[in-house]
Amino acid sequence: VEPISLGLALAGAAASALTGFISYPRLYCYFRECCLQRHDPNREGALQENLDRKLFGQHLVSKVIVKAVKGFLNNENAKKPLALSLHGWTGTGKNFVSKIIAESIYKNGLKSKYVHQFVATLHFPHAQDINTYKDQLQSWIRGNVSICPRSIFIFDEMDKMHAGLIDSIKPFLDYYELLDGVSYRKAIFIFLSNAGAEKITELALDFWRNGRTREDIELTDIQNALSVSVFNNKNSGFWHSTLIDKNLIDYFVPFLPLEYKHVKMCVRVEIQSRGYSVDEDILTRIADEMTYFPREERIYSDKGCKTVDAKLDYYYDF
Numbered sequence: 035v036e037p038i039s040l041g042l043a044l045a046g047a048a049a050s051a052l053t054g055f056i057s058y059p060r061l062y063c064y065f066r067e068c069c070l071q072r073h074d075p076n077r078e079g080a081l082q083e084n085l086d087r088k089l090f091g092q093h094l095v096s097k098v099i100v101k102a103v104k105g106f107l108n109n110e111n112a113k114k115p116l117a118l119s120l121h122g123w124t125g126t127g128k129n130f131v132s133k134i135i136a137e138s139i140y141k142n143g144l145k146s147k148y149v150h151q152f153v154a155t156l157h158f159p160h161a162q163d164i165n166t167y168k169d170q171l172q173s174w175i176r177g178n179v180s181i182c183p184r185s186i187f188i189f190d191e192m193d194k195m196h197a198g199l200i201d202s203i204k205p206f207l208d209y210y211e212l213l214d215g216v217s218y219r220k221a222i223f224i225f226l227s228n229a230g231a232e233k234i235t236e237l238a239l240d241f242w243r244n245g246r247t248r249e250d251i252e253l254t255d256i257q258n259a260l261s262v263s264v265f266n267n268k269n270s271g272f273w274h275s276t277l278i279d280k281n282l283i284d285y286f287v288p289f290l291p292l293e294y295k296h297v298k299m300c301v302r303v304e305i306q307s308r309g310y311s312v313d314e315d316i317l318t319r320i321a322d323e324m325t326y327f328p329r330e331e332r333i334y335s336d337k338g339c340k341t342v343d344a345k346l347d348y349y350y351d352f
């Protein structure tokens with residue numbers, strides 16, 4: 035082959051590779067994170083699989099989340115963004131599930147530049163600055179959805195959010211096609227809160243005391259009571275919120291309090307994730323060390339699976 039024709043052939047190959055690279059977004063997105071306009075069905079399977087495999091004792095959560103997220107992502111004509119409100123006792127998996135949802139959409143999960151987390155006590159600490167926060171929150175969401183319609187916003191510690199602040203995002207959660215030229219219909223909003231935990235526990239206890247298994251609890255047993263209790267709770271961040279009033283929250287997702295056997299499952303996973311073989315004695319001791327309520331029956335872990343990893347550090351000489 036002559037050097038000139040070889041050079042031309044190489045240049046041609048490079049040009050077509052470059053054209054392919056530019057015109058084939060998937061290839062480009064293989065190397066750089068992209069805002070997903072189109073849903074990847076492989077990642078959808080990951081959501082169900084990860085919830086089934088990693089989340090313990092939350093049959094209602096798995097069911098609702100898979101249905102809600104899958105349905106939303108597959109609906110090219112969604113009329114509003116998806117809004118999920120996760121409620122339950124501390125350490126029962128709310129942050130854990132948000133992470134699984136984020137990972138099912140973006141490979142980098144919570145680290146994705148399209149996933150944004152707000153923590154009430156960190157980002158909105160001062161009641162007197164509420165009007166500034168409202169403006170900041172609106173422009174932050176508007177800016178990010180303009181860049182990527184499939185943005186995910188996670189609001190942690192909703193119960194510590196000043197009443198009224200969250201209502202500033204109401205227009206974005208509503209059924210508008212466009213607001214100032216921006217569509218919010220592909221965005222996902224996830225709210226996390228301890229509000230409503232007592233209601234959920236009450237129901238779980240009721241089932242337990244009546245000799246029924248927790249898996250018998252159905253979503254219809256709790257969803258309405260949960261939204262009403264959150265709406266009427268001054269410390270829920272949703273107190274008299276128009277988001278509830280106007281039915282802009284699509285799902286209230288109840289996280290049940292975790293039992294002794296679930297705590298043991300968490301300990302086992304934590305030990306295995308650190309690459310150690312499971313010592314059943316230590317596993318039982320750690321689960322025994324957690325405190326359980328109510329005082330008489332001692333069924334539910336008062337910290338859920340939180341602090342399990344810290345306790346492991348004590349027993350294992352890592």
Ligand SMILES: Nc1ncnc2c1ncn2[C@@H]1O[C@H](COP(=O)(O)OP(=O)(O)OP(=O)(O)O)[C@@H](O)[C@H]1O
Binds near residue numbers: 089091123124130
């Ligand atoms: N249901 C669960 N199944 C499996 N692991 C769990 C579950 N709940 C909690 N964990 C484990 O405990 C850790 C702490 O839980 P997580 O942060 O999700 O609790 P939370 O409900 O968000 O608590 P808080 O209300 O205090 O923010 C998780 O990272 C996970 O490892």
